[in-house]
Amino acid sequence: MRDWFRDIADFFFPRTCQVCDRVLLHNENHLCTHCLLNMPRTEFVRDLDNSMAQLFYGKLPVQRALAYFYFTKGSDYRTLIHRIKYHGEKECGQYLGRMFAREYRLDDIWTGIDYIVPVPLHRRKEQRRGYNQSEWIARGISQETGIPLCCGVLQCKTHRQSQTQKGIYERYLSTRNVFELQPSSPLVGRHVLLVDDVVTTGATLLSCGEVLLQGGVKQLSLFTLAAARMT
Ligand SMILES: [Zn+2]
DSSP, rough: HHHHHHHHHHSSSOBBOOOOOOOOOOOOSOOOOOHHHHHBOOOOOOTOHHHHHHHTTTTTOOOOOEEEEETTOHHHHHHHHHHHHHOOHHHHHHHHHHHHHTTTTTTTTTOOOEEEEEOOHHHHHHHEEEEEEHHHHHHHHHHHHHOOOOSSSEEEOOOOOEEEEEEOOHHHHHHTTOOEEOOOOOOSEEEEEEEEEEEEESSSHHHHHHHHHHHTEEEEEEEEEEOOOOO
């Protein structure tokens, strides 16, 4: 019965691929099979000494630094991130979080992780946007792995301006002292997977990660849906 409803809904309101805008087939979700298969995967899972991990060398002790796919300026996969972040496609973020966890479920990257924590948005920004995209991505990973999601204990206390026009050093300075971990957090003594939508310079993850470790988190791993390809 549910399939029948979906056929009717697809007929009147065709769902389209969030990357190429082609109409999706009945069994496709958010991305068409072609765009899902051809996603420029980072394969950081297979190389823990990867370019994302290198962003944090000497700054933050990180167990695993993982990202699902690369994006470059102007690419269709950059548009995908934009839609997840700003245009209400939060379920697509959740879906891709789930797909990543499913695709790499047999890899030894989940062992020992106690909690999944999304990078928080400032309350006012989340109210304006209606959701936190990182929380939806984290939710997808949690659903697939069974690792519990922990929201609300890491908070964004300062309302930041958009970082997109800022340089690397300015970004770093603007993310310092922005986050805080609530006292007596359940994360103390635990291994935490910190989740964000994208990593570019690593400034946001660095700032959040510092707060988590200073607050008593024992080990830290990082996941972003996408990583900027620098070369
Ligand atoms: Zn497509």
